[in-house]
Amino acid sequence: MRREEEFVELRPLLFSIAYRILGSVSEAEDAVQETWLRYEASPTQPVSVKAFLSATVSRIAIDVLRSARVRREVYAGRWFPEPLLADPYEDPERSAELADSLSTAALLLLERLSPLERAVFVLREVFGFGFAEVASAVGRSEAACRQLVVRARRHMDAGRARFETDHRERNELAGRFFDAFREGDVDGLRELLAADVQMVADSGGKAPQWGNGVFGAGNVARTLAAIVAPFARIGGVVEPHEVNGQPGAIFRDRDGKVVNTLTLDILDGQVQAIRAVINPDKLGHLGPVADTWTIVREANQARRRTD
Structure with a gap:
């Protein structure tokens, strides 16, 4: 029961990460469910449950996105993310980053990034994970992740839409x-x-x-x-x-x-x-x-x- 309680507590964060990587509510929910199955089956208890689950859902989402991008290349007409009425995850210290990254315009910009760039950008720039945690999540060195973030940030800043702040x-x-x-x-x-x-x-x-x-x-x-x-x-x-x-x-x-x-x-x-x-x-x-x-x-x- 302890694992289930920990997972339920972190589920909003996991969904929010997966949704921003995938742009799909249904695929994000599937990624979160797969994360739970892997956590439940893990023979050892991780030192940091948050880090373990965040890394797991990120890796799953990256794999799903790679196959999803092939489907989106032959998608009929314009592709938009699945509409989300409310973000289940709240963090007062990162409210601006969370709100900005949820807009359709921002999610469409994220579509221009590679799956790896997208995941690294979401984890670092949106949710504020340290580079060590990001590197562990995506299986790259910290130096490589820093380069990925710089490249992703450049793409995002070049096309970032502005919105009414009031x-x-x-x-x-x-x-x-x-x-x-x-x-x-x-x-x-x-x-x-x-x-x-x-x-x-x-x-x-x-x-x-x-x-x-x-x-x-x-x-x-x-x-x-x-x-x-x-x-x-x-x-x-x-x-x-x-x-x-x-x-x-x-x-x-x-x-x-x-x-x-x-x-x-x-x-x-x-x-x-x-x-x-x-x-x-x-x-x-x-x-x-x-x-x-x-x-x-x-x-x-x-x-x-x-x-």
């Missing part, structure tokens, strides 16, 4: 955005969008999406407004929610099933990017998932009846 202002603007969306207010939406805003979706080829994306304030505002009426006709509900540490929402059908998630990147009082995850394979951890093709068909039928 959460009150950020959330107030997000509230106005979703109010304008529900009302189908094109002008109201347009004034909240940056001129070069982009709206993109991850459907994985398994759900309708907006082609390669919608770009520019006018186009995005009109596209969003056009969604409102058909979505309302089939009893759809927009449920504002923080997603990956950023303002967003869960879209549900009349039965409460998840249609998609939406996240907003906000900076300088404007929405800079809108990202939707529509791929049903990435939404199951949020609850029962709706059939988006059926929703589109029902919405079109409802529109024809009212025309």
